Amino acid sequence: MSNNAGSTLLALLTGAAIGAGFGILYAPDKGSRTRGKIKDGYDDTKNNLKHKYESASDELKHKIALFKQNNLQDTYDEMLSNVSHKTEDVITFLEDKLASLKEQNAKLQK
Template identity: 65%
Template sequence: MSNNTGNTVLALLTGVAIGAGVGILFAPDKGSRTREKFKDGFEDAKNELKNRFDSVSLELKDKFSLAKYDLEGTYEELVSNMSHKTDDVISFLEEKLAELKSQNAKLQK
């Protein structure tokens, strides 16, 4: 979720909570009834916020899981490439060693 979307949702929830609070406070009901409405509105907002938090948490877990999988794949590819390069270096050094042995054998005759 982009930061802009999160800000928009937060602003919307804040506006709903403020509007509900103002509407309840100015309603022509008894105090006990108004307090009950206010409590219900608070519970609804709390539940909505919890659901949004759970959704964002799940989304972040999925993204981190994918990033970990990508990192593991990149690591395995790097190790494989290094292994091939090591083989190339060893082959090169073996060829040079053989050339030096050949040159040394010519000098000993």
């Protein structure tokens, strides 16, 4: 039902815009004034669309920057975790080597 209501509303607004356009074109006014009104309406619409485009573009750029920042943070956290695991492996290796050297040293001291 909402889709049908939306279509009806769109058709109503389109009809109103077309009717307003014909009203301006056939109004008993000078052609230069009518053209001026049409140009002003066109300029207003163009500026409004330009503003909406710039706003949407800025919002998209902001979201992309946030995504990159979050992705970079995730990459950093993953890299830090990997380094931590590697550090643990190195410490374990060095502790084993130290224990072996202590055993060899103890045999030499007897």
